Amino acid sequence: MSNRRGRAGRALLRALLALLACAPVPAAAQDAAALTQQMVIARAAEVYAARLNDHVLDGDARFTARVNAIAATLIARARRDYPETADWAWEVHTTNTPDQNADCMAGGKILVSLAYVQRLELNDAELAMLLAHEIEHAALRHNLKEYQQALRLDPRWAARPFLELEHAVDNDSGLMDQLAPTNYEQEVEADREGMLLAWRAGWPAAQLAGYFKKMYRGSVSPRRSKPDYPSPQLRWQAARELAATLQKNYVQAPSEPLH
Numbered sequence: 001m002s003n004r005r006g007r008a009g010r011a012l013l014r015a016l017l018a019l020l021a022c023a024p025v026p027a028a029a030q031d032a033a034a035l036t037q038q039m040v041i042a043r044a045a046e047v048y049a050a051r052l053n054d055h056v057l058d059g060d061a062r063f064t065a066r067v068n069a070i071a072a073t074l075i076a077r078a079r080r081d082y083p084e085t086a087d088w089a090w091e092v093h094t095t096n097t098p099d100q101n102a103d104c105m106a107g108g109k110i111l112v113s114l115a116y117v118q119r120l121e122l123n124d125a126e127l128a129m130l131l132a133h134e135i136e137h138a139a140l141r142h143n144l145k146e147y148q149q150a151l152r153l154d155p156r157w158a159a160r161p162f163l164e165l166e167h168a169v170d171n172d173s174g175l176m177d178q179l180a181p182t183n184y185e186q187e188v189e190a191d192r193e194g195m196l197l198a199w200r201a202g203w204p205a206a207q208l209a210g211y212f213k214k215m216y217r218g219s220v221s222p223r224r225s226k227p228d229y230p231s232p233q234l235r236w237q238a239a240r241e242l243a244a245t246l247q248k249n250y251v252q253a254p255s256e257p258l259h
């Protein structure tokens with residue numbers, strides 16, 4: 001999802017800048033030149049906490065239990081496959097906000113909308129695919145890599161506060177256009193590695209691909225790709241091909257099922 005970083009919003013930005021003015025502060029206050037994965041994770045934790053305040057959380061006990069159970073299988077697998085993630089303070093919450101889909105911010109901060117899962121009528125394997133895609137954005141350090149790409153595109157960012165770069169990546173249309181190919185590649189990578197992660201966690205590949213079929217069928221423009229996003233049709237096609245390869249070459253995922 002394109003919303004994985006969470007939209008801090010202008011009000012939040014102003015509040016944070018005000019806060020920075022009167023307190024000795026960490027990550028966000030530093031120049032973008034000092035960018036590290038720890039800074040990205042620290043900021044994600046701040047923004048996630050602020051976002052949680054904007055939502056009614058975990059209101060549907062059954063859905064929340066379902067999301068937590070499925071996420072647990074994927075997080076357990078990610079901890080084995082991506083050692084860095086083993087120490088993360090993973091968090092999983094649900095909401096019913098209509099404009100929220102699902103995302104996993106840096107450091108393993110997950111928020112999933114019941115409305116989105118209901119709209120696509122996702123079964124457990126399809127929900128696992130959705131979550132695995134989002135988890136891969138975090139495990140593959142996609143936010144950090146996007147900032148690093150912005151610094152390569154325009155080295156002047158290095159001397160400006162990280163918080164400004166963070167804001168520009170979500171709001172500066174010129175920079176967003178320049179970053180679109182990076183975002184596109186990251187979506188393709190999260191789809192592919194997400195399916196592999198969920199499959200290694202024990203989910204059948206063909207069932208995982210069903211998520212993309214439902215996304216395709218539920219889309220109003222299933223064949224339209226954007227500069228920063230492959231079309232639902234391309235995503236479903238890639239998922240079908242990967243699932244077919246996995247099923248052809250392996251009888252079962254190379255690990256015990258975790259669910």
Ligand SMILES: [Zn+2]
Nearest residue numbers: 001002187190
């Ligand atoms: Zn994504």
